[in-house]
Amino acid sequence: MTTAVPGLIRPSSIRPRVIGVGGAVRSVGAFLLVLVVLAAVWELAKAIGGVPWRDFLGSPIDPPWNPPLRIKQLNDQNLPHVWDVATAFFQPATRNSPHSLGAILIDAAVFTGRSAFAGFVIGGIFGTALAVIFVHSRLLERALVPYVIASQTVPIVALAPMVVLWIGRDWTSVALVSAYLTFFPVTIAGIRGLASPDPRALDLMRTYAADPWRVLWKVRFPAAMPYFFTAFKIAATASVVGAIVGEEPTGIRGGLGRAILQFNEQYITGPEKLWATVLASAALGIVFFGAVRVVELVVFRNRQAVIEA
Amino acid sequence: MSERASIVDVQQVEKRFEGAGATTVALQGINLTIGSREFVSLIGPSGCGKSTLLRLVADLTAPSAGQITINGKTAPRARMDRDYGMVFQAPVLFDWRTIDENVQLPLEVMGVPRAARRKRSVEMLSLVELSEFSRHHPWQLSGGMQQRAAIARALAFEPKLLLMDEPFGALDEMTRERMNDELLRIWERTGTTVVFVTHSIPEAVFLSSSVVVMSARPGRITHTIEIDLPRPRTDATRETEQYFSLITQVREALRAGQGPIAPEAAL
Amino acid sequence: MTDRLRQYLPAIAVFVGGIVMWELVVRGLSIQRFLLPPPTDIAATLIEQWPRLSQAGINTLIEAIGGFAIGLAAGVVVALATVRFAFARGALMPFAIAANAVPIVAFAPIMNNWFGVTSPVSKMMIVAVLVFFPVMINTVRGLLSAEPAALEMMRSYAASEVQTFRKVRVPAALPFFFTALKVGATLSLIGAIVGEYFGGSNLVLGRVIVESASFLRFSEAWAAIVIVSAMGIGFYLVILGIERLVMPWHASVRSTAP
Numbered sequence: 001m002t003t004a005v006p007g008l009i010r011p012s013s014i015r016p017r018v019i020g021v022g023g024a025v026r027s028v029g030a031f032l033l034v035l036v037v038l039a040a041v042w043e044l045a046k047a048i049g050g051v052p053w054r055d056f057l058g059s060p061i062d063p064p065w066n067p068p069l070r071i072k073q074l075n076d077q078n079l080p081h082v083w084d085v086a087t088a089f090f091q092p093a094t095r096n097s098p099h100s101l102g103a104i105l106i107d108a109a110v111f112t113g114r115s116a117f118a119g120f121v122i123g124g125i126f127g128t129a130l131a132v133i134f135v136h137s138r139l140l141e142r143a144l145v146p147y148v149i150a151s152q153t154v155p156i157v158a159l160a161p162m163v164v165l166w167i168g169r170d171w172t173s174v175a176l177v178s179a180y181l182t183f184f185p186v187t188i189a190g191i192r193g194l195a196s197p198d199p200r201a202l203d204l205m206r207t208y209a210a211d212p213w214r215v216l217w218k219v220r221f222p223a224a225m226p227y228f229f230t231a232f233k234i235a236a237t238a239s240v241v242g243a244i245v246g247e248e249p250t251g252i253r254g255g256l257g258r259a260i261l262q263f264n265e266q267y268i269t270g271p272e273k274l275w276a277t278v279l280a281s282a283a284l285g286i287v288f289f290g291a292v293r294v295v296e297l298v299v300f301r302n303r304q305a306v307i308e309a
Numbered sequence: 310m311s312e313r314a315s316i317v318d319v320q321q322v323e324k325r326f327e328g329a330g331a332t333t334v335a336l337q338g339i340n341l342t343i344g345s346r347e348f349v350s351l352i353g354p355s356g357c358g359k360s361t362l363l364r365l366v367a368d369l370t371a372p373s374a375g376q377i378t379i380n381g382k383t384a385p386r387a388r389m390d391r392d393y394g395m396v397f398q399a400p401v402l403f404d405w406r407t408i409d410e411n412v413q414l415p416l417e418v419m420g421v422p423r424a425a426r427r428k429r430s431v432e433m434l435s436l437v438e439l440s441e442f443s444r445h446h447p448w449q450l451s452g453g454m455q456q457r458a459a460i461a462r463a464l465a466f467e468p469k470l471l472l473m474d475e476p477f478g479a480l481d482e483m484t485r486e487r488m489n490d491e492l493l494r495i496w497e498r499t500g501t502t503v504v505f506v507t508h509s510i511p512e513a514v515f516l517s518s519s520v521v522v523m524s525a526r527p528g529r530i531t532h533t534i535e536i537d538l539p540r541p542r543t544d545a546t547r548e549t550e551q552y553f554s555l556i557t558q559v560r561e562a563l564r565a566g567q568g569p570i571a572p573e574a575a576l
Numbered sequence: 577m578t579d580r581l582r583q584y585l586p587a588i589a590v591f592v593g594g595i596v597m598w599e600l601v602v603r604g605l606s607i608q609r610f611l612l613p614p615p616t617d618i619a620a621t622l623i624e625q626w627p628r629l630s631q632a633g634i635n636t637l638i639e640a641i642g643g644f645a646i647g648l649a650a651g652v653v654v655a656l657a658t659v660r661f662a663f664a665r666g667a668l669m670p671f672a673i674a675a676n677a678v679p680i681v682a683f684a685p686i687m688n689n690w691f692g693v694t695s696p697v698s699k700m701m702i703v704a705v706l707v708f709f710p711v712m713i714n715t716v717r718g719l720l721s722a723e724p725a726a727l728e729m730m731r732s733y734a735a736s737e738v739q740t741f742r743k744v745r746v747p748a749a750l751p752f753f754f755t756a757l758k759v760g761a762t763l764s765l766i767g768a769i770v771g772e773y774f775g776g777s778n779l780v781l782g783r784v785i786v787e788s789a790s791f792l793r794f795s796e797a798w799a800a801i802v803i804v805s806a807m808g809i810g811f812y813l814v815i816l817g818i819e820r821l822v823m824p825w826h827a828s829v830r831s832t833a834p
Contacts, residue, residue: 026670027670027673027674028670030670030671031670031671031674034668034670034671035671073690073691077689078689078690139586140586142583142584142585142586142587143586143587143589143590144587144590145587146587147587147590147591149812150805150808150809152762153761153762153765153805153808153809153811153812154801154804154805154808156766157766157769157770157773157782158769158781158782158785158800158801158804158805159801161785161786161789161790161797162789162794162797162798162801165611165789166611233677236677237676237677237678237679240679241679241680241681244679244681244682245679245681245766245770248770248773256682260682260685261774264685264688264774267685267689271689274685274686275686277682278682278683278686281678281679281682282678282679282682284679285677285678285679286674286677286678288677289674289677290677367732369728369731369732388731388732388734389734390734391733391734393732394732395729395732397725397728397729399725401723401725401726401729403726403743403744403747404825405747405750405823405825406825414733414743415733417739417743418730418733418734418735418739418743419733446825448825
């Protein structure tokens with residue numbers, strides 16, 4: 001989730017970095033490689049400490065493989081085979097369901113993604129607005145920033161049921177919960193980024209008698225862009241977390257949070273369905289993160305070398 | 310070589326940097342001998358490799374060809390034996406240490422006992438006139454004071470050789486002149502040999518016993534100018550005829566080394 | 577001291593003003609209690625239900641702190657290994673960054689199944705995974721953040737690798753590390769409460785909130801939220817305090833610059 005909520009109070013320790021397209025491709029490659037390794041380790045662990053292997057139709061494989069150890073966390077109930085999880089996507093979600101689990105999870109991911117995206121946008125706008133206000137008013141900064149920080153130490157899950165009472169049992173509640181997690185990194189990075197221009201650049205604008213709006217657009221925002229994108233990447237993940245977490249205690253149907261609850265209840269009969277749902281959630285988080293990353297690469301295509309890692 | 314023992318001896322040194330496809334020759338055919346208690350400045354345009362030469366002597370990078378001898382040892386050996394102290398362009402003081410603790414850092418690394426470290430640090434800080442700031446942290450000091458602390462740190466373990474890479478480059482002219490006065494005072498008191506990289510002609514002339522003039526592309530030594538200004542040198546020295554004529558001499562040597570003027574070098 | 581007071585005055589004013597406004601608005605507009613109970617109601621419930629709520633709070637806090645400790649230890653160990661072996665860094669850092677983009681709270685039910693839904697260990701493990709990634713990523717970045725000039729200087733002293741690590745890399749990493757701890761402190765309570773939501777003991781704050789909300793005992797739910805928030809802020813402040821003790825030199829701690 002939040003890697004580098006830059007410094008919570010003092011974001012000074014994290015300097016935003018912009019890496020070129022080549023670096024992004026390498027990162028994706030390394031990620032896929034580690035994923036394959038992870039799957040291999042998963043199966044290796046099961047081969048050592050799991051239960052006798054079966055094929056994906058459930059019949060014993062021939063010749064049988066009987067792992068030497070029995071570790072509870074590694075049996076088929078607690079850690080289904082990789083291929084069982086993979087095939088679960090193509091099998092019916094429930095016994096008589098006309099839809100495959102994959103189709104249902106895609107619908108759920110779209111539903112949750114919509115709330116998360118709305119939350120991301122609301123949180124992004126709100127967070128940026130707060131940062132702009134704080135950069136221009138020392139008094140408001142002193143009065144309110146402690147509460148901005150305190151707001152994040154209040155576990156949002158605790159508030160989610162209340163939000164549903166206020167807003168109603170639909171996806172806008174979820175979007176608000178998501179926005180609650182999203183605005184924070186944007187505000188904190190924004191305060192730092194908007195204050196980051198060289199004082200001489202601000203003096204220069206002063207000699208032009210530029211009004212504060214022009215200073216904001218011409219100097220502060222461009223200087224703050226790397227900071228904002230660092231925050232947007234954190235916020236992208238946070239918005240998905242917020243949406244899933246917001247769906248869970250509020251009982252809103254149709255999304256991944258609800259699917260996690262549902263398949264958790266059916267865990268005894270089909271553990272691979274819960275695993276598949278968790279993987280779908282992971283994929284949604286990575287898609288959000290990746291989308292911001294792509295936008296970042298486009299926005300900074302001409303600035304690449306400036307802040308090379 | 311003079312009758313004095315040589316501290317630094319550089320023979321036929323070359324340094325190439327292998328880039329993507331292109332090889333840059335940073336230094337070529339460098340011969341330089343520096344005797345004990347000398348104060349030698351390396352001066353030249355940007356890209357002449359003066360800092361690279363200093364880093365070669367310090368064994369922070371290795372030569373592509375040639376030999377470097379320090380106190381009769383190879384450069385890596387001399388580094389391992391802590392034969393030299395180095396002062397960088399930036400003071401490189403650690404924020405998490407007080408000035409006193411910063412000065413003690415090399416002694417800690419070298420395993421000097423605490424009491425001896427303390428004593429030495431007190432001496433060094435009084436030498437650079439920072440005694441009353443020993444409990445301060447670096448960020449509480451001005452740029453000039455920070456650089457003085459860095460000099461104290463470099464001298465703390467009594468190296469025979471002090472390597473200085475544009476140590477006063479970031480300071481204003483007034484502070485710089487004061488630092489030059491102090492450096493000479495320290496040099497005379499401690500009896501170290503100094504190799505000093507700078508791009509300021511007056512600074513080089515004021516400080517040095519000899520000025521080594523370098524030129525770029527490829528970096529090589531073009532002139533060596535003996536500075537026979539009487540010592541001790543003071544503010545009055547800066548106003549003598551001899552001082553100005555030496556400055557002119559160094560400037561002309563620099564120009565001669567440059568050949569046809571590259572547009573950006575016109576400054 | 578008065579300077580300090582003046583610095584915090586606006587924040588204190590907002591706090592007091594906010595509570596008073598809340599009370600007045602809820603009572604003045606006679607907003608229904610279930611939407612937002614007035615602070616006095618919440619305070620009354622807090623006192624009345626204190627034995628049960630405080631026990632639930634302690635149980636949740638144990639899960640959060642236990643998991644925080646596990647995640648912290650694992651994060652530091654993996655970070656050290658990652659920094660030590662360059663090849664691990666190339667492969668692990670992109671993965672850790674991607675893993676950090678995964679909504680790890682989704683793994684809560686799986687942890688419950690692995691470590692027993694009734695055991696606090698299952699909640700600790702979800703907290704540990706949440707805390708692990710920020711700690712690992714920031715520690716790696718911190719250890720690699722030392723200035724090249726500082727490393728070169730240590731080389732000029734012929735310092736050993738261990739000395740350079742202790743005297744340069746570790747102090748340079750501390751600000752990054754504490755950033756991660758502050759993030760982790762917040763995450764640990766979120767993780768504990770999400771984990772509780774998927775079953776287990778009922779005497780934990782996550783369950784108290786959900787149950788009292790579903791039985792329309794809203795001032796009780798709010799009283800529990802107040803406790804969670806107080807614990808979150810408290811945990812954060814403890815880490816802030818440790819940070820000031822450990823790195824009195826750091827910019828965020830400096831009170832007087834020349």
